[in-house]
Amino acid sequence: MDDLPFLLKSSLENFYTLVTEGPLDRESRAEYNITITFTDLGTPRLKTQLNITVTVSDVNDNAPAFSQTSYTLRVRENNSPALHIGSVSATDRDSGANAQVTYSLLPPHDPQLPLGSLVSINADNGQLFALRSLDFEALQAFEFRVGAADRGSPALSSQALVRVLVADANDNAPFVLYPLQNGSAPCTELVPRAAEAGYLVAKVVAVDGDSGQNAWLSYQLLKATEPGLFGVWAHNGEVRTARPLSERDAVKHRLLVLVRDHGEPPLSASVTLHVLLVDGFSQPYLPLPDAAVAEARADPLTVYLVVALASVSSLFLFSVLVFVAVQLCRRRRAASGGGCSVPEGPFPGHLVDFSGAGTLSHSYQYEVCLRGGSGTGEFKFLKPIMPNFQGHSSGPAEENPNFGFSIQ
Template structure:
């Protein structure tokens, strides 16, 4: 008995030391917060002040969307959001939850938003002594021959206790009797063998049957007990029982072993002879059915073979009680235990569970933002159960191990929705077994748009051409800006950047439709007042904050022939003037006067042509086609009459052409006199001529230099065509190829020359500058067109004719 007590103390000491070591290892590897609670605790039992221990404000639990995720199938715990206290929500049965595992804990994931944070909480379920030892049967029947020697041993079927630790540490005792004692041997951590020892010879004639009470007591407080009745039948005769060469056999078996695999071959011997020596092997009658359906034994050879499928994840150890019985009419039996340890193989792939998402991810989310929580598990053990988690490379995400088999999918670098709108991430979990098994799961991570792109126009400057005298509300042009963002961030509205045009605001000239980008003219344009209107249009999106982009629009007003030529007055007063005096001595080519006319238009529309309205009535006079000079065609004669009346028609080159007329009266006299002439037009007036020699010299030099310059430029442009060029200081008046496809030289203080690409004609049109009232007699633009050698002759005649006239 002293030896039994020492063995019990040694067993208890080893178990306690093992529990302490396991508990210490668990404590080191636990999460941020750890609690413990006894099993079978009632609903509402206080577990811990979770919010306080996690350093969370209780008032913020609801606003930060406090939630708790458990790895168990039931919600055993709940948190009071008003106090932050963790309490028991439902009954916890440790044996149902963890079975015989020495450590039993429920992992909780506490998640809060704004910002997203994750806390790991472990709640240890403490075992209480709520299960009494249980025997498989109510009575154990033993048959013992009266010839058995003193000290013979008879193994007894022990009890089982669903608790763990000291609560499952069983001690046995036998009711008082004179024939038997109890011997308990601890074979190893998994097996305790209780044997009935014969201490006094049996006499069947005296007592044919013995009834004893076999009691098992656990180590809990308070102690719980279980009992079974031992019914011992005393037999006569055969006094040698079969004996195994060892009482406990330990074998290992892979969990993938096939049907018929040999587990072990048992061998028992019997010292008797004859039929008393022949042995038959069988399983103990007390062997559970769950073990019988997995293993079979050959009665003659003692071979134990596998006939079912064993799974390490279901059970790791099987204890088989084998009986060897001789074939005597009064058989004796020997017993042994076979411990079959199931070895794990890598037959379970890892399992992936995605427990939480923070989707979609804004494209301006900073690196480190948690996207999803991933938990992995593997039912295998050892290296077969060690799992590594990975995602494909070259993605802006990474996996961060947070707690045990928990990983966080976080943003590793900035993302751009306009480049990639969503990511399909394949998460792969692989174990370290041989061969390795893996599992994968896809996570679709959409990227949410933010307003990070301003509207943009396809080009920075638009050039729009519009004829003057357009109707109010005429459509000029349509602008379109693009924004790669989504929804309101990509909704573009247009507006004009307000400025002043002269004394009027820009909004009085044009307007832009805010949604379509159509540009409309609010009033008719007049080329003579405004040739180029430059303004900016802004495109703004509807994001917050909104972004905008600008574009410059240059509106070129094209001239139309809407101004008729106007003849400059030559006399004083109104009404019909007196005749102009022409000396009879004038020879052919004598200039007697000049018609001066102006046209407010430009280009061809301002290019004037002079001709006599009735050529037959002109007599010995003619008018210069482009100079307007009236000269004689021959020497004058008395037969020409005392006076002549010429009607001069001044016509521009517009389409349709506009014209004006002037009436000139000429009187032939004997002596030369100062020439006076009239210019008559409907509603016209008269003015005196002023002669200035200094102005004459300036005009001669200017016209000659201008002529040479035009010829040089023309030849250079013909030889070296180039792209459109803007040049010149001051207020730039841009002259480009227009509908008449000519090169124009504008009459302004800043003179710019533009060469248009792809013109249909090779014309060069030059407008002479305005002359003051004291220098010249032509105020409007005078045009000279060079189309051929004939055009050059006309231009020479016009230029030098004006000079000589001056």
């Protein structure tokens, strides 16, 4: 029984007991084959042997142990639900029910992590099935702990950390930040005609929600009003003049720029730039873009109606003023009593008399009507005193002294 943790102990003559010398560990050795030899003291000595098999029974003295203290699993975004993303494994050195392991998800440290809606674990084999499609842009990584417990009494358990990394897929097209493409009036870039080759016209700014090469962007000029006049730098989106401008170049230019990522397959977006060539930034007038001109001419009927309304209003106001002036004139004449003083003396002047003979008259007569009680001699109205055609003769103009004007 050399090197065996057993000992024969005699309590009575020819009576022996097999006892252990120390604790037995079933996980180190579960069975012992012992041969006991008995020898007498005679001559010759006779002996006999006894074979004993000792089986060490198990007790639940070992907790389950994971193959790794932490696991890192990777899953591609936009995965199908119930996708197997990986497994954890734990073993127990005990036997029987003491070695049967069950797996479970432990509550996460972050209470805001909806772990129950993200992953599940098979209690029997430790397989981890994602419960829903994962989005890299919303959740790039998350971690949780899994537990493994045996079925002994009392049950022993252990735990391990699981970290899930969501791999990016090229599911986001580039998004253009500038110039804005929101359907409003287009933004026009002004370029002086004195610009030399390499003049910076504009810079297309775009972003991609993906990562890695899926977010690497390149720029390309797809279409231009005048090919060869402008160019786009592939890596930074800068739009520059490719040659000096000339007077023969058109005033307005439209550029179509393509922005593409490096994913597989690549996704792209396009942006339109409007460029206006000007003689200088200080010129007082710049032609309107086509959209603004179209908007200004969209409803000429409204302009006509406004003009017509203004004309009618002005005519009505003028008529009212004339009517008021006439009424005031009549009231003033009525208040003055119609009295007029007519000077007897002739007023010479250089007026033409068409009294019938066609000759120049040498005498004129004015009728002065003064406002009664005014005390002033200001003239109010001027009216001609028609000649007396009674007894009209075809004589010279001097014979018709009654032709003239009166101030009233």
